[in-house]
Amino acid sequence: MKDGLQLEHLRITLGGRSLVDLHESVSPGEVLSVMGPSGSGKSTLLSVMIGQPDPGFTVTGKILLDGRDLTGLGPKARQIGLLFQDDLLFPHLSVGENLAFALPPSIKGRSARQARIEMALEAADLTGFASRDPATLSGGQRSRVALMRCLLSAPRALLLDEPFSRLDADLRRQMREFVFARVQAEGIPAILVTHDVEDALAAGGKVISPLGEIRQAARPA
Amino acid sequence: MLPFAPRLTIMILLLPVGAGLAGVLAPAFGWFPALGGVTLSLDPWRALLAWPGLSSAVWLSIVTGLGATLISLILTVMICAAWQGTRAFTMIERALSPLLSVPHAAAAFGLAFLIAPSGWISRAFSPWATGWTQAPDILITQDPNGFALMAGLVVKEVLFLLLMTLAALGQVPARRSVLMAQTMGYGRMAGWVLTVFPRIYPQIRLPVYAVLAYSCSVIDVALILGPTRPSTLAVQVLQWLSDPDLTLRFQAAAGSVLQLVLVLGLLLVWRGGEQATARLGCACVRRGHRMAADGGMRALSMVFALLAVLAVGLGILGLAVWSFAGFWSFPNLLPDQFTLRNWMRQSGGISKIALETAVIGSVATVLSLALVIACLEAEHRHGLRQSNRALWLLYLPLIVPQATFLIGLQTLAISTGLTGMRAAVIAAHVIFVLPYVFLSLADPWRAWDTRQGLVAASLGAGANRILWRVRLPMLLRPVLVAAAVGFAVSVGQYLPTLLIGMGRINTLTTEAVALSSGGDRRLIGVYALSQTVMPFIGFALALGLPALIWRNRRGVDRG
Numbered sequence: 087m088k089d090g091l092q093l094e095h096l097r098i099t100l101g102g103r104s105l106v107d108l109h110e111s112v113s114p115g116e117v118l119s120v121m122g123p124s125g126s127g128k129s130t131l132l133s134v135m136i137g138q139p140d141p142g143f144t145v146t147g148k149i150l151l152d153g154r155d156l157t158g159l160g161p162k163a164r165q166i167g168l169l170f171q172d173d174l175l176f177p178h179l180s181v182g183e184n185l186a187f188a189l190p191p192s193i194k195g196r197s198a199r200q201a202r203i204e205m206a207l208e209a210a211d212l213t214g215f216a217s218r219d220p221a222t223l224s225g226g227q228r229s230r231v232a233l234m235r236c237l238l239s240a241p242r243a244l245l246l247d248e249p250f251s252r253l254d255a256d257l258r259r260q261m262r263e264f265v266f267a268r269v270q271a272e273g274i275p276a277i278l279v280t281h282d283v284e285d286a287l288a289a290g291g292k293v294i295s296p297l298g299e300i301r302q303a304a305r306p307a
Numbered sequence: 308m309l310p311f312a313p314r315l316t317i318m319i320l321l322l323p324v325g326a327g328l329a330g331v332l333a334p335a336f337g338w339f340p341a342l343g344g345v346t347l348s349l350d351p352w353r354a355l356l357a358w359p360g361l362s363s364a365v366w367l368s369i370v371t372g373l374g375a376t377l378i379s380l381i382l383t384v385m386i387c388a389a390w391q392g393t394r395a396f397t398m399i400e401r402a403l404s405p406l407l408s409v410p411h412a413a414a415a416f417g418l419a420f421l422i423a424p425s426g427w428i429s430r431a432f433s434p435w436a437t438g439w440t441q442a443p444d445i446l447i448t449q450d451p452n453g454f455a456l457m458a459g460l461v462v463k464e465v466l467f468l469l470l471m472t473l474a475a476l477g478q479v480p481a482r483r484s485v486l487m488a489q490t491m492g493y494g495r496m497a498g499w500v501l502t503v504f505p506r507i508y509p510q511i512r513l514p515v516y517a518v519l520a521y522s523c524s525v526i527d528v529a530l531i532l533g534p535t536r537p538s539t540l541a542v543q544v545l546q547w548l549s550d551p552d553l554t555l556r557f558q559a560a561a562g563s564v565l566q567l568v569l570v571l572g573l574l575l576v577w578r579g580g581e582q583a584t585a586r587l588g589c590a591c592v593r594r595g596h597r598m599a600a601d602g603g604m605r606a607l608s609m610v611f612a613l614l615a616v617l618a619v620g621l622g623i624l625g626l627a628v629w630s631f632a633g634f635w636s637f638p639n640l641l642p643d644q645f646t647l648r649n650w651m652r653q654s655g656g657i658s659k660i661a662l663e664t665a666v667i668g669s670v671a672t673v674l675s676l677a678l679v680i681a682c683l684e685a686e687h688r689h690g691l692r693q694s695n696r697a698l699w700l701l702y703l704p705l706i707v708p709q710a711t712f713l714i715g716l717q718t719l720a721i722s723t724g725l726t727g728m729r730a731a732v733i734a735a736h737v738i739f740v741l742p743y744v745f746l747s748l749a750d751p752w753r754a755w756d757t758r759q760g761l762v763a764a765s766l767g768a769g770a771n772r773i774l775w776r777v778r779l780p781m782l783l784r785p786v787l788v789a790a791a792v793g794f795a796v797s798v799g800q801y802l803p804t805l806l807i808g809m810g811r812i813n814t815l816t817t818e819a820v821a822l823s824s825g826g827d828r829r830l831i832g833v834y835a836l837s838q839t840v841m842p843f844i845g846f847a848l849a850l851g852l853p854a855l856i857w858r859n860r861r862g863v864d865r866g
Contacts, residue, residue: 136490138489161489161490162489186593186594187501191594199593239491
């Protein structure tokens with residue numbers, strides 16, 4: 087059994103046209119960047135990975151997560167976290183409740199759950215923000231809450247769907263550092279999907295196209 | 308003229324409601340000079356309280372109002388939570404509009420024909436499962452608990468709330484929110500209820516209030532499916548009103564004020580329920596329960612959706628079969644012989660009444676459409692913004708019970724000699740047609756790309772030319788659909804026609820409801836089916852005409 091995320095000869099075709107063709111392995115704490123222009127099959131790869139492929143696509147090959155074959159599982163059984171370009175914080179819940187939404191029910195007891203949420207906020211440099219309305223947060227703060235929410239649900243892998251493209255240059259650099267540091271700290275494999283070269287390179291891992299052509303080999307650690 | 312359109316429209320909605328309330332409050336406290344009531348007194352209330360059936364009638368109104376609304380909302384939420392974004396949901400979506408155009412009374416008759424002891428359901432299970440060789444003598448429709456009445460309301464209101472929810476869903480990233488919740492391990496339904504519903508609800512709140520007020524005070528459906536002795540409060544008020552003993556009018560006025568108090572009380576209770584539910588939802592979120600195993604619930608909600616669709620669909624089919632039925636023995640599924648006799652016998656009367664219905668509906672729709680377009684165009688030209696308050700005004704005639712302010716209006720109209728005239732009936736219909744036309748047209752009207760108008764203006768076209776030659780033709784389909792909605796609303800009106808028409812103006816709806824006590828199913832079939840067909844023709848025209856007129860214009864929205 088191997089830890090991390092394995093794409094074993096994963097091929098996605100639409101009407102005979104090959105959109106995705108990947109044979110890759112992502113170790114815990116590592117980020118694999120899949121880079122390509124829009125329409126190149128990046129979002130198709132994402133929907134297949136979370137277990138909700140659009141009808142009409144043919145998928146062959148396997149996805150293994152920590153040795154478990156994900157074939158046939160729906161999104162709620164896969165334990166793959168998802169981060170979109172817009173933060174999708176729930177506007178009707180406070181910051182703390184947004185985080186509580188993600189925290190697994192196995193962590194029981196009011197104080198234990200609150201302590202976990204406070205820890206997460208601290209890690210995101212947002213101590214004391216639990217009761218705030220998400221609408222009063224800045225763009226960077228919202229993005230950090232969204233990432234912490236995703237990580238609190240204890241995913242075994244992370245999918246990043248252009249998570250920085252809405253942020254301006256300064257914030258973008260900070261957020262990149264924050265996200266990649268968290269991925270390393272959590273020790274989970276991540277796949278970053280982007281059309282931006284800088285984002286892809288900043289991830290520090292291998293950069294490939296959806297069809298598996300290598301754009302940049304992994305930087306030696 | 309145009310800048311005054313919004314104010315004029317508000318007056319048209321506010322004035323009758325206000326005047327109607329005044330017209331019912333005065334006699335409720337003894338003031339009715341035409342009947343010799345020239346001093347204020349509490350006698351009408353004493354008479355009302357002395358009526359022995361009062362508490363059970365009030366209780367029945369409360370139970371049907373709250374019950375029908377709660378069940379309708381829960382079913383709507385279940386169906387959306389379980390199936391939104393799937394192919395099955397798209398199919399439900401397609402069935403919605405034609406089913407919604409079925410008038411309440413026709414849907415109620417259809418349901419009655421399905422569930423009655425000699426109805427299709429009992430026939431389908433007889434005699435092999437039930438052993439019945441004759442229709443059993445049990446009370447199913449008009450049951451004393453009002454279950455049949457609630458069922459009749461629920462099948463229609465679920466469809467209405469589904470349509471309103473669909474309209475609101477466009478403004479929320481629903482699918483991605485649910486997906487996000489799913490990747491965290493939540494079940495699909497839990498994800499929808501916890502992340503999407505709280506954002507949708509503020510937008511369907513007014514429609515829900517309208518459903519609550521309607522269910523608590525409805526008359527035509529209650530006459531068909533509701534219990535008698537005691538009936539609901541609204542039905543009882545109508546009975547006092549039509550009693551030859553004119554002194555009962557005081558009591559009726561007091562009763563209809565009580566009806567208003569009842570609706571307002573239920574709205575307050577509902578409001579409290581909203582807050583309690585919100586707190587419950589937040590508590591649920593804080594604990595983080597995933598509720599992942601929802602396969603059974605999803606299947607169940609599909610069953611409920613199918614039941615609602617079938618209850619209306621099969622009900623209409625049942626009306627059609629009865630209208631062509633000759634002798635029909637129990638437990639055969641189809642009549643022993645089919646005949647045109649039921650229709651032939653009625654042909655003279657029904658065509659006159661159908662024409663009256665069409666005239667009233669068409670004039671009320673054209674007037675409402677003109678006002679609504681004037682309002683929307685004024686909003687566009689003068690940069691007015693629709694406030695939340697304006698939306699409340701639109702819903703006012705739908706929330707203040709008809710059984711309250713229409714009775715007041717009738718009282719006022721009698722003293723001015725306006726009752727029994729077609730024009731007065733049309734005016735009363737406009738009060739209810741206008742809000743629906745507005746709600747139906749506002750979104751597509753505002754969504755029109757105003758750059759098209761700028762281009763036309765830069766080519767030298769004035770504002771009116773842009774309206775008539777560019778905007779209206781481009782929006783032909785939504786305008787016609789709004790008209791069809793308005794026409795369907797008018798065709799379905801029972802109380803305004805009855806009260807303001809003083810029994811002298813008859814439409815298919817008043818005729819059909821009047822037949823309900825007689826129990827001649829063939830005759831009811833004829834009238835209720837005609838009542839259903841009429842709005843259907845409207846929708847067919849609204850969908851067909853743009854496709855025909857713009858058959859060579861692929862860029863225009865033509866359905």
